[in-house]
Amino acid sequence: MKRGRIRKVDRISDLPLNIMEHILTRLPIRDAVRTSVLSKKWKYKWVSLPELVFDYSLQDALQNVHDKIVKFVDRVLLLHRGPICKFELSDLSSPSLSDIHQWISFLSRNGIKELILSMPCSWYEIPSCLFSCDRLNLLELSHCLFRCPPKFEFKHLKSLSLCQVEFAGFTFEDLVSSCPLLETLTLMWVRGFTNLTIEAPKLKYLNLRGHFKDVHFKNTPLLARVEIDLDWFDSNVDALHSGHGETSNLIKILGGLVGVEDLYMASVGILKFLAVGIVPKILPNAFHHLKFYHLKKLRLTSVAFHDSAVVSVALYLIRSAPYLQKLEISGSTRVDAGVEPVKELLELQECLGCSFNQLQIVTMKCSFGLRPELEFIKFLLSVTPALEKMSIHADSKDDTQCRSKLESTILEEVMRFPRVSSKAEIECFEHLQIVEYRPSSWM
Amino acid sequence: MSEGEMAIIKPEVMKNFIWLQTADGSIQEVEEEVAMFCPMICREILQTGTGSSKNCAIALPPRVNPAILSLILDYCRFHQVPGRSNKERKSFDERFIRIDTKRLCELTSAADSLQLKPLVDLTSRALARMIEGKTPEEIRETFHLPDDLTEEEKLEPLRNTADDPRIRLLNRLYARKRKELKEKEKMKSVEVEEERVDERSVDDLLSFINGGDGGSKGVRASKHKKKNRRRKDHSKDSSSNSVNKSHREMDDVSSVCHNEDESINVFVTSPSKSVKLQVVDDGFSPKVEFDDGDMDDELDPAMKEELDREVEDFARRLNSDWPERMQEILSSGQERRLVPISMNGNGSLRRYTTVERR
Numbered sequence: 011m012k013r014g015r016i017r018k019v020d021r022i023s024d025l026p027l028n029i030m031e032h033i034l035t036r037l038p039i040r041d042a043v044r045t046s047v048l049s050k051k052w053k054y055k056w057v058s059l060p061e062l063v064f065d066y067s068l069q070d071a072l073q074n075v076h077d078k079i080v081k082f083v084d085r086v087l088l089l090h091r092g093p094i095c096k097f098e099l100s101d102l103s104s105p106s107l108s109d110i111h112q113w114i115s116f117l118s119r120n121g122i123k124e125l126i127l128s129m130p131c132s133w134y135e136i137p138s139c140l141f142s143c144d145r146l147n148l149l150e151l152s153h154c155l156f157r158c159p160p161k162f163e164f165k166h167l168k169s170l171s172l173c174q175v176e177f178a179g180f181t182f183e184d185l186v187s188s189c190p191l192l193e194t195l196t197l198m199w200v201r202g203f204t205n206l207t208i209e210a211p212k213l214k215y216l217n218l219r220g221h222f223k224d225v226h227f228k229n230t231p232l233l234a235r236v237e238i239d240l241d242w243f244d245s246n247v248d249a250l251h252s253g254h255g256e257t258s259n260l261i262k263i264l265g266g267l268v269g270v271e272d273l274y275m276a277s278v279g280i281l282k283f284l285a286v287g288i289v290p291k292i293l294p295n296a297f298h299h300l301k302f303y304h305l306k307k308l309r310l311t312s313v314a315f316h317d318s319a320v321v322s323v324a325l326y327l328i329r330s331a332p333y334l335q336k337l338e339i340s341g342s343t344r345v346d347a348g349v350e351p352v353k354e355l356l357e358l359q360e361c362l363g364c365s366f367n368q369l370q371i372v373t374m375k376c377s378f379g380l381r382p383e384l385e386f387i388k389f390l391l392s393v394t395p396a397l398e399k400m401s402i403h404a405d406s407k408d409d410t411q412c413r414s415k416l417e418s419t420i421l422e423e424v425m426r427f428p429r430v431s432s433k434a435e436i437e438c439f440e441h442l443q444i445v446e447y448r449p450s451s452w453m
Numbered sequence: 454m455s456e457g458e459m460a461i462i463k464p465e466v467m468k469n470f471i472w473l474q475t476a477d478g479s480i481q482e483v484e485e486e487v488a489m490f491c492p493m494i495c496r497e498i499l500q501t502g503t504g505s506s507k508n509c510a511i512a513l514p515p516r517v518n519p520a521i522l523s524l525i526l527d528y529c530r531f532h533q534v535p536g537r538s539n540k541e542r543k544s545f546d547e548r549f550i551r552i553d554t555k556r557l558c559e560l561t562s563a564a565d566s567l568q569l570k571p572l573v574d575l576t577s578r579a580l581a582r583m584i585e586g587k588t589p590e591e592i593r594e595t596f597h598l599p600d601d602l603t604e605e606e607k608l609e610p611l612r613n614t615a616d617d618p619r620i621r622l623l624n625r626l627y628a629r630k631r632k633e634l635k636e637k638e639k640m641k642s643v644e645v646e647e648e649r650v651d652e653r654s655v656d657d658l659l660s661f662i663n664g665g666d667g668g669s670k671g672v673r674a675s676k677h678k679k680k681n682r683r684r685k686d687h688s689k690d691s692s693s694n695s696v697n698k699s700h701r702e703m704d705d706v707s708s709v710c711h712n713e714d715e716s717i718n719v720f721v722t723s724p725s726k727s728v729k730l731q732v733v734d735d736g737f738s739p740k741v742e743f744d745d746g747d748m749d750d751e752l753d754p755a756m757k758e759e760l761d762r763e764v765e766d767f768a769r770r771l772n773s774d775w776p777e778r779m780q781e782i783l784s785s786g787q788e789r790r791l792v793p794i795s796m797n798g799n800g801s802l803r804r805y806t807t808v809e810r811r
Contacts, residue, residue, distance in 0.1 A: 018597040019560035022580065029565050032573060036581035049598040144646050 061096040096124040169194040177202030227266020237277035285319035305331035315382035316347025340375035397431035472510035490529035514566035
């Protein structure tokens with residue numbers, strides 16, 4: 011109880027250890043270690059921290075002189091007591107291959123559960139002692155060479171993320187099959203293979219980015235969220251088989267995505283891949299056994315609205331998802347493209363009486379408000395009885411003169427389209443064109 | 454809010470109340486949905502059925518006192534309303550944690566015992582923010598921590614020192630010697646002084662043996678490599694401070710020196726750490742590096758006096774013939790061996806070998 015003057019009582023030092031851990035884990039590692047000089051009680055509070063994160067803040071603080079960072083990490087590991095559950099090294103340029111080797115072999119003896127090595131400035135080979143970390147739950151690697159021993163297993167691995175990793179001496183399928191409990195998989199610009207077959211019975215979340223020739227989902231019953239941003243290597247359509255029945259690309263990919271709730275497909279490549287061999291007018295009404303009953307959110311980018319095959323794939327997807335609630339489409343339409351093929355296709359759809367009954371929110375991101383895109387918007391407005399909001403984001407060139415003009419012209423036109431939903435709100439925004447980054451070194 | 458008031462405001466809705474009892478015996482009643490926001494209370498209600506009346510109030514863990522309980526209930530009351538936006542919740546949280554550190558710590562502790570994880574996260578983050586980026590003095594000030602690490606603190610070799618086995622050996626030596634010092638000092642033995650003298654010679658010998666060629670080269674190198682950062686509370690007058698600083702400088706310099714050529718070792722473990730300071734002042738400045746563990750410790754008066762004496766003694770001796778000594782070192786190796794012996798003449802060689810064995 012407070013008296014007349016404020017009593018200076020130390021209340022923090024006696025907080026229970028789990029709370030101290032909460033507090034110290036939220037400090038940058040250097041500050042956490044420095045607490046050992048505060049008082050007697052604080053001397054060893056940090057040494058049992060289960061999570062050690064050495065990231066860019068360390069580089070700032072230690073100014074990367076004389077290998078200070080390496081020595082700091084050495085010291086911390088040396089003085090640490092107890093199991094280390096999480097170890098992260100990110101954005102540091104000084105550790106060398108041998109340093110990393112030493113640290114990983116130390117961690118493998120200490121029951122490491124989460125390991126993150128993300129150092130974009132260096133390129134190293136993963137030491138074999140990594141494979142003896144059998145308690146690993148989460149593994150995130152980038153910029154390294156992955157050479158697996160012939161027989162290994164990550165029995166507990168649930169989350170795997172590989173970015174700019176090169177596979178040598180074994181296949182990706184081997185890797186995935188040795189992680190039976192894998193739930194989250196992120197692959198970004200991996201090298202060493204171009205045909206991807208995903209067979210992961212427990213997989214829930216998948217994120218693919220990069221270049222592939224062929225993608226196949228073999229056994230992924232639990233997949234709920236998928237993000238595919240693949241550039242398809244071979245755009246030579248004729249070389250591939252025509253899409254009939256089971257062997258079509260569409261089935262190969264979409265067949266494995268039947269249970270997905272949130273699907274994101276980006277890049278021109280993937281949609282073209284799916285569109286191989288498709289006869290645009292037939293597709294949207296064919297394959298009606300393939301339904302996405304769980305799909306609630308669909309995002310498609312770089313839809314070339316002038317290409318009726320691509321549009322038919324998009325329509326097919328939307329049609330096969332009877333419970334779809336949110337739709338987001340970004341277009342990358344060619345400026346000079348004719349509008350007729352798409353217009354025909356859409357009119358046909360309308361005649362066939364398709365209706366997207368659950369679709370509530372649509373976001374259209376189109377470039378320059380071209381005619382094919384506007385036709386698509388018109389089509390959507392006429393088949394979505396439950397529509398609540400349609401947001402149109404128009405990309406404009408960096409031209410200050412016609413900036414507001416584009417927005418208003420689009421809005422004017424769209425407002426005139428007949429709407430089947432009475433409560434639909436339409437809004438239009440204008441953005442500067444954003445160029446997406448793709449690391450050229452990997453192309 | 455008494456039940457009578459409730460009846461006036463919402464006559465058609467009968468709100469359920471839960472009774473909570475804090476460790477000091479006082480009983481409070483709370484709306485059911487607010488109380489249920491706490492997992493621990495929720496469990497108690499569901500599993501044991503207590504809390505429905507004043508007689509069987511739910512006993513809260515001892516870390517929850519009535520004042521803190523009302524804070525926690527405010528938090529629960531706000532957050533259990535489902536319709537609030539994230540922005541609203543965030544700004545409430547930010548205002549909520551603007552309390553004094555005493556209550557913040559109590560709040561963290563209480564939230565933890567009630568298993569209210571979001572509140573534990575919030576308060577831990579607030580406490581972490583109070584620690585991050587501050588100097589140890591500032592942190593001690595904020596949380597009223599006792600500054601009770603003295604020699605012990607220097608046993609902590611956690612700095613950016615070279616991972617050199619020699620440094621580690623030195624650190625171990627220092628640690629051992631300091632421990633012995635402390636014990637001896639407790640017994641108020643006169644031997645302390647001798648011990649320290651011996652230590653010096655030990656270190657000196659080590660350095661000379663390890664050390665290399667150009668002492669002067671090392672001096673120059675260290676000069677412009679590192680900056681001499683001093684803490685503001687160090688006054689050059691206070692010799693205890695200076696001793697402390699030099700203690701630290703010792704370790705830091707030794708690290709610095711080992712980072713460069715081994716030649717600087719001459720410098721490194723040179724005898725009285727306090728002397729180092731004098732030397733520093735004279736402009737030989739081994740530009741030292743201050744980082745973690747830059748703490749101001751208080752040595753007790755007895756130690757201070759002894760150290761003061763030594764400081765003066767050594768300063769006199771070394772400062773007078775430092776340049777000549779450097780010359781000697783540079784010129785011949787043999788001289789090196791002679792010098793430490795001449796300084797204290799206490800059978801230093803014998804001491805050194807003892808240390809070796811350890």
